[in-house]
Amino acid sequence: MRKKWSVCLLWANFVLAVLLFSLAGPARADAYQLVSKTGSDEIITQGAVLQTVRMSTVEGPLNVYMLKADLSDPYLKIDTIIGSDGTLNSNQAVTEMAKRTWAVAAINGDFFQINESGRTIGLAYQGGHLVESPAQRTDMYGFGLTTDKTPLLEIFGFSGQVTAGNGKSFPLSGINKPSYLVMSEATSDTDALTLYNSLWGTTSRGKLPNLTGVVEVVVKNGVVQQVLTDQPGVPIPADGYILKGHGLAAKFIKENLPKGAKVTFTYSVQPQGDKLFAAVGGQALLVEDGHLPAYFTQNITGRHARTAVGISRDGKTLYLVAVEKQTADGTVMSIGMTQEELADFLISAGVWRAVNLDGGGSTTMAARHLGEFSVSLINRPQGMSQRRVPDAIGIFSTAPQGKLSGLQVSGPSVVLIGRSGEFGVKGYDEYYNPVNIDPGEVEWSAKPEDGSFRGSVFTPSEGGTFTIRAELGKASGTATLRVIGPESISQLVVSPAQINLEPGQSVQLSLQVKTYTGESFDLLPGDVDWTVDSSLGSVAAGKFTAVNNTVSGVLKADFHGVTATVPVTVKPSWVDLQVSPKKDSDISLDGWITINFPAGSLSEKTTIRLAYAPAPTDLAAGLSVLGTCTVNPLQGDTTLEGAWDLDWQYSKDVITSRPAILLWDTATQQWREQPAEIEGDGEIRTISARLWSFGGLILVEDSRKAPSFKDTKGHWASQAISRLALSGVAKGFPDGTFGPGQPITRAQFVSLLAAALQWPAPENQPSFKDAVPQWAQPAIAAAVSRGVVTGYPDGTFLPDARVTRSEMAVMINRALNIGEAEEASYKDSDLIPAFALDAVDSVTEAGILQGSNGYFRPGDGATRAETAVAIDRVIKWWAAQ
Known part of the structure; x- marks a missing residue:
């Protein structure tokens, strides 16, 4: 996790992450609830042990890794590892740092500026040399180790002075420091004089963002070589350094350090800066004298991956700790810890004093396993891959090469x-x-x-x-x-547990054994002996292949006397129907799907195949596939002369919303709902549809909310309008209205009728003297090809003319072929045109068109609402036949 500051300490114009700064006592949020805990120790080298702690908590798994180093061991050395080349110039992953320096173990160190420079915020000592001075803050602790291996977990301070050859001097604010926020809330560069040597990197910082008047002095062999103001960074001399100043410090430089002037500097780090051998910066004190401190000087809230360094009460044991937080493939591998939980854990482990180091994506631990020549990554980093960091705490062995003493055995x-x-x-x-x-x-x-x-x-x-x-x-x-062995095995499991194949098909078999203690182990094909009747098929290389005819039986698997049986059914996933044009023909697939071709629906004898099919994956949200099949002639040039029937059974417990039958329209490349009705009120129900096309079919559960329109709420036709809109037959307008009172044209009516009955468009388009809108052409062509509409004697269609109720009756009667009916008795029967008399009688008796107050109103036009109700009745009548 990156360093995070509260609003009162935000960096001025510098890109830094936010560290929550707290002067309140450690907030005791609910700690993880421990269910179980296990631990294991692994020797890394003489004096160093890797302890792995795995915990099961109510919140999830939690893993902690702890390196314990004996500071009294004469062959154990602790030192800081810096960057990718021993300087702060570029960062490196902890494992690569450890490999480069031949460390036996390492853990990431200080917080750092991940964006602006990648440099650390706190102090750094390596091999007894100051790499970077402490930050001028009183709330950031660090870890240090003296040359006699005395550990220090303190707030480190810095003081220094630069003296010109003329005797004038100015305070030195730091060495090799990036920008950070000092306690006065100002950036550390303001009015400050800072020194940069080759441990900073190859180039000085140069002109700083949002600051003007930044002066840099190039010093070599104690003599000023250049004085630069607001210039880009320059190379840092190997035998010299750069002084950078702003404000008062820049004024001091300009007045006292011209080119050729002599200059010296002194500094000190407290405490025991003259004795420090290794050191890294950190954040809050986590543990003080074996207890939680009165307050955390800073607190990064929430559960994260975390890094800490601690010591024992006698100062002889060093603890380097990495808390893991990781999720892989949606599974939580380790939940991480809060800062308070980490402090409690350290106390329970016997830590007397501890400091929080950088965590989150930076938390990384590397260690060399016994017998290995190089380190390995121990924890799973929070970001899945290692983050490059500026420094690390390394554990090194200085022992001489000894004789072979032991063997480390690895294996299953x-x-x-x-x-x-x-x-x-x-x-x-x-x-x-x-x-x-x-x-x-x-x-x-x-x-x-x-x-x-x-x-x-x-x-x-x-x-x-x-x-x-x-x-x-x-x-x-x-x-x-x-x-x-077999005495430990409770069950042999074969997958699939039941096999249903088409003749000649194959299926791969997988096997597992389960033990009495709940373990599961995968088996290889050669681990088991198979018994299979040759009339059923054969097993080879773990694959069962069925015979080429219909048969049923069982497979038997044997693993050292533990057996399992698998029922096998071999039969086609299709049935073929021989259709004769002069009689009804029907056939069923497993009793669930039945197709019927009435006499006259096909003009010649043909074979129709009803087969299961793969489920589509591109349906709209709210449509769930419950079954798939195809109905196709084996002769590709077969033409339908009439509609055919489909009955699809389903359990009422399977479909709780609206069932529907969808047909794949190859012309429009989309699924289209077919007119259908539901039959039965028992456990098993049937949805029946009448279709004009062959192809793929699916049974779906439609759980979509029925469309509603702004102007149909409470309208007498609202239910019919919603049903048509849900099935895709009718649509509203872009403004969310349906326009129930608007008139309907001949082209619109024919399009609704064609959509309701799902007529496929013919190849040939009819020819009228007047233009037919492109959107209505497929429907009008289908209606003309079926004799439903013919146009007017003058050769026009008049698509925009208002359709009359008499014309609607004629078109509906022709589309449904309702047949003869008793004469309808209307007060205005004498106004019904002769061409429409029989049709009015038929649609009236079928309940599709009704008059009002004893009048049919044959010459009146129809509204969109009246038409919606009529089309809704058309669908119900058609599907019920």
Whole structure:
């Protein structure tokens, strides 16, 4: 996590993250609730141990890694690692820092400016040399180690002075400091004189953003070489330094340090600056005398990855601590800690005094495992990858190369009976530092001796717990191996648990064994013996292949006497229907989907295939696929002469919202709802649709909210309008209205009728003397091809003319082919045109068009609301036939 300051301490014109500054006591937020805790220790080198603590909490898993270094060990050295090349010029990942300096372990150090310069905020000492002076603040603690290995966890101070050859002097504010906020709330560059040497990097800071009058002095061998004002940075001499001043400091430079002038400087760091060997800056004091301090000088709230350094009461043990926070693939691996929780944890671990270091994405720990020659990353960084940081605290071994003392054995901790385990070995000396060995000279053995070694590969013959032993001369090492035998297995699990295939198809089988203790282990195809009737199919390389006919039976798997059976059904995922044009033809697929082709729906004999199909993935939100199928002729040139019927059964518990049948329209490349009705009120219900096309079909549950319009609330036709809008038959206007009282034209009516009955557009377009709107052309062409509409004797269609109720009756009757009906009795029957008399009788008896107050009003036009109700009734009548 980056350094964060409160509003009262915001950087002036510098890009820094925000550190919450608190002078209140440590807020005791609810700590994590511990469920269980385990720990393990691993020797890194003589005097250094890596302790891993894994906790289970109510909030989730929590991992903490702690390096414990014995400061009294003569072969153990603690020092700061700086940057990628020993300077602050560029940062580096902690693992790379450790590898470059041959450290046996390391952890990230100070807070730093992640954007402006990448340099640290606090102090840094390396090998007894000052790299960077402390910040001029009284709320930032640091860690230091003297040359006699005395640890210091204090607020470090700095004082210095620059003296010109004429005897005039000016206070030195710092050495190799980036911009930061001093306690006066001003930036550290204001009125300040700062020194930069080659440990800063290759180039001076030069002109500063938002400050003018910045003067830099190039000093070499104690003599001023250049005086530059508001100029870009210049190279820092290897045998000299740069003095940078602003305000009063710039005035001092200009008056007392001209080119050729002599200049000297002195400084001191408190406490014990003359004895410091290693040091890094930090933030708040976390632990004071084995307790929480009265308050945190700064507090970064929330649970984060965190880094800390602490010491024991006797000052002999150094603790370097990394708290992990990590989420991978949506799974929380470690929840992190608050600053208060970290302090409590350190106290429980026996830490007497501790300081918070940089955390969040910077928290990184590296350590060398026993027998290894290089370090490895120990924690999982919060940002998934290591962040480059400016400094780290390193642990080094100064022990001489010793003789081979022990062997570190690595390999599997558990294997299944029938499997082999391959083991590796590495050597270390009496100081726990790595020793090169020849693995081929290692002798291997196991206790008990129920198994055999081939080189370093062990094959057990029985289940149980084995001690694997490696020996080379007088050195040896062991590892524990648990072998899962049949006596430990509670269940053999085969997936899929039930197999349904088409003839000749194959399916890959996966297997697992489960133990009585709840463990699961994957099996390989060769681990089990299969028993399968040859009439059913065959198993090879873990894949079952069905025979080429319809059959059922079982597969049997055997793993060292533990068995499992799998029911197998082999049958086609389709059925074929032989359709005769002179009689009704129907067929069912597994009893759930039935298709019927009435006599006359096809002009010639043909074969129709009803088959299951993959579910589409591109449906609108709110539509859930419950089943998919295709209905297609095996002869591609088959033409429909009439509609065919589809019945699709479903459980009422599966669909709680509105069911619908959708057909894939190849012309428009979209799914279109088909006119349908629901039948039955029991556990199993049927949705029935009448269709004019072949192709892909899906049964969906439509949980979308029915569309509503600004001007239809409470309207007598609102329900019919909503149903048509939901199914895509009717639409409103862009302003959110439907216009129920607006008149409807001939083109609009024909388009609604075609959409309601889902007529596919024919290839040929009819020819009228007047222009037909492009949007209505497919519907009018479909209506003309079905004899539903013909146009006027003069060869016009008059698409924009208002449709009359008589014309609506004729078009609806022709579309539905309702048939003969009793004569309708209307007071204005004598006004009904002769061409519409039979049609009015039919649509009246069908309940699609009704008069009002005994009048049919044959010459009146229809409103959009009246038309919506009529089209809604058309859909219901059509689907019910």
